[in-house]
Amino acid sequence: xxxxxxxxxxKVEDFTLSLFYILFEExxxxxxxxxxxxxxxxxxxxxxxxxxxAIWEQFYPQLPIIAEKVKKDAQAIHENDPAAQSLQEVCxxxxxxxxxxxxxxxxxxxxxxxxxxPRIMSEYAHSTTGTDIHPGAQIGESFFxxxxxxxxxxxxxxxxxxxxxxxxVTLGAFRVDKSLSQTKRHPTIEDNVVIYANATILGGNTxxxxxxxxxxxxxxxxxxxxxxxxxxxxxxxxxxxxx
Numbered sequence: 001x002x003x004x005x006x007x008x009x010x011k012v013e014d015f016t017l018s019l020f021y022i023l024f025e026e027x028x029x030x031x032x033x034x035x036x037x038x039x040x041x042x043x044x045x046x047x048x049x050x051x052x053x054a055i056w057e058q059f060y061p062q063l064p065i066i067a068e069k070v071k072k073d074a075q076a077i078h079e080n081d082p083a084a085q086s087l088q089e090v091c092x093x094x095x096x097x098x099x100x101x102x103x104x105x106x107x108x109x110x111x112x113x114x115x116x117x118p119r120i121m122s123e124y125a126h127s128t129t130g131t132d133i134h135p136g137a138q139i140g141e142s143f144f145x146x147x148x149x150x151x152x153x154x155x156x157x158x159x160x161x162x163x164x165x166x167x168x169v170t171l172g173a174f175r176v177d178k179s180l181s182q183t184k185r186h187p188t189i190e191d192n193v194v195i196y197a198n199a200t201i202l203g204g205n206t207x208x209x210x211x212x213x214x215x216x217x218x219x220x221x222x223x224x225x226x227x228x229x230x231x232x233x234x235x236x237x238x239x240x241x242x243x
Contacts (some may be wrong), residue, residue, distance in 0.1 A: 008046055012120045015039040020101050023067040024091060026127045033060060047116055055112045062108050069141060078144040080164055096145035099131035106135035139163075140191070147197075154186035156204060163189055166197040166216075174203035174221055190226070 025032065037056065043050035074097055077090045084090050090097055102125035106118035109164050118135035126132040129150035133139075137153050140161035145151055147167035153159070157171045173185035184204035193208050195201070196216040201208065208214065209226030218232045 008043065009120060009124075011039060011043055011046075012117065013124045015043060016102055017116055018103070019063075019205040020098065022063065023070050023101060023105075035147070043117060049114065049149045051113065051122050055109070055114060058112055059108060066104050066108060069104055072142045072156075073097060073100045073104075073144065076144045076162070076164070077146075080144055081146060094148075095129035096131065096148040096151075099125045099129040099133060099145065099148055099151075100143055103133040103139065105137060105139070107139075108138070127176070137186070150198075156184045157186040158188040160189060160191035160193070160210065162192045163195075164193075165195040168198035169195050170200045170202075172200070172202050174206075187220075 007123070011159065015036065018032075018039065022032055022036065028071075037060070041052070041055055049055075074087055074090045074094075077094055077097060078084045078087050081090075084094070102121055106121040109121075110118040122135050131145060131151045133151075134155040134157070135158040136155040139153075139157075139159040140163065140220070142162045143145040143159065144164040145166075150168040152167065152170045152172060153178050155171050159171075171189065173180070175185075187201045187203060187206040187208065189195070189201075189208045190210035192211045193214070193215040193217060195208075196210075196218045199214050199220070201214070201220045203221050205223070206221060207223040208220070209224055209228060211228045212224050213229045214220065214224070215229070215231030217231055217234070220230065224230055
């Protein structure tokens, strides 16, 4: 038993916040790392995780690398969103950056063999921002989620560098079947792709070629060649009311 699951969930949430905040410190002090390590030890003990000490020894030296990646994400937001007036605003006020930052932390833990802890972390970011990024996804540098709300990125998704997606985008599986758990079920998005709001892209064999633009509200289940423009053409009628 892991004891009271709600108390453990709160401990993981605090652990996640501490890790996110330390990414923006000029220096990661021994005292800061000690406190985070103590939280980690308590969590993994209650989850009864084997090899937890060895995993930490591989994880914490990667924090500066994670920090640099998150700073590149913040810079991408600042450079691409005309509403962003400063990097400080991006760090304080953009839920997409928090979701990406938590993903980058949890992804490293996931790669090191942890499963439940990164999932609790990602679900915390999901509940806070409305953005659901599975820690198993592979996401390149300078990633930008605008507005964030309603975005879903599945476990086996692969995203290249300099990709920008808007709210409501789903990068999902074409078919949900437990027997497919060890297969690539989610799409690949190559470098320099823009995906507009509420687009749905499904399937492990689906590749969105580099430099492509995917318009709002499209439904894609097959690959798109590089430098393509894919759009949905709705029929909208405006009828003037009778006086």
